[in-house]
Amino acid sequence: xxxxxxxxxxxxxxxxxxxxxxxxxxxxxxxxxxxxxxxxxxxxxxxxxxxxxxxxxxxxxxxxxxxxxxxxxxxxxxxxxxxxxxxxxxxxxxxxxxxxxxxxxxxxxxxxxxxxxxxxxxxxxxxxxxxxxxxxxxxxxxxxxxxxxxxxxxxxxxxxxxxxxxxxxxxxxxxxxxxxxxxxxxxxxxxxxxxxxxxxxxxxxxxxxxx
Ligand SMILES: Cc1cc2nc3c(=O)[nH]c(=O)nc-3n(C[C@H](O)[C@H](O)[C@H](O)COP(=O)(O)O)c2cc1C
Numbered sequence: 001x002x003x004x005x006x007x008x009x010x011x012x013x014x015x016x017x018x019x020x021x022x023x024x025x026x027x028x029x030x031x032x033x034x035x036x037x038x039x040x041x042x043x044x045x046x047x048x049x050x051x052x053x054x055x056x057x058x059x060x061x062x063x064x065x066x067x068x069x070x071x072x073x074x075x076x077x078x079x080x081x082x083x084x085x086x087x088x089x090x091x092x093x094x095x096x097x098x099x100x101x102x103x104x105x106x107x108x109x110x111x112x113x114x115x116x117x118x119x120x121x122x123x124x125x126x127x128x129x130x131x132x133x134x135x136x137x138x139x140x141x142x143x144x145x146x147x148x149x150x151x152x153x154x155x156x157x158x159x160x161x162x163x164x165x166x167x168x169x170x171x172x173x174x175x176x177x178x179x180x181x182x183x184x185x186x187x188x189x190x191x192x193x194x195x196x197x198x199x200x201x202x203x204x205x206x207x208x209x210x211x
Contacts, residue, residue, distance in 0.1 A: 028191020036067040037088040040078035049111040053189035063164035084125040088133040092185040124166040134170035
């Protein structure tokens with residue numbers, strides 16, 4: 001395997017000085033990323049739905065997920081108010097609807113209605129799920145962390161973490177009780193302005209951990 005070092009065939013940069021490329025590659029390198037399609041509601045009951053690809057799972061027991069809001073967006077404000085949110089799986093058939101829900105609209109606009117989606121009642125929390133999505137998590141807020149630089153200066157980005165307190169899985173995705181990741185056709189966010197990847201069975205490979 002070729003060793004990469006400080007040489008002419010390596011593009012090296014320090015992000016604070018700029019990347020010197022037509023597009024910032026950071027997003028494309030740390031990708032594709034799962035999408036946190038987050039439903040929330042404000043204290044007046046107004047619904048909100050938005051995608052966040054700075055999203056992932058951070059713990060198994062209890063399950064904890066989180067997403068990062070670049071700017072203090074409506075989703076974070078709602079979760080601060082109610083302490084609850086739901087996560088919904090974005091599948092290939094739901095891709096275009098998900099995209100509609102990222103529109104910059106005033107807080108009183110309900111993105112469920114905007115994208116023609118059905119708010120389905122949750123069981124443990126007061127925030128609805130996306131009825132069309134085959135998998136949803138009901139979550140209770142655990143922490144909102146404002147990010148900071150290496151020097152401790154505040155960054156206008158908020159990492160919102162929540163414990164998953166209830167899980168809904170379409171039974172069609174359980175094959176002999178095992179969750180069928182590829183069967184759900186999840187999509188993930190790549191880099192650039194518009195790149196996405198779809199998960200399919202063809203690219204599955206298995207590798208056991210060393211004993
Ligand atoms: C696939 C996708 C991923 C996104 N990921 C993020 C993200 O990680 N963080 C963020 O702040 N905005 C992200 N956005 C933009 C937000 O969805 C957009 O700003 C939205 O209007 C926020 O809604 P809200 O103000 O109702 O919370 C993403 C948009 C798309 C389409």
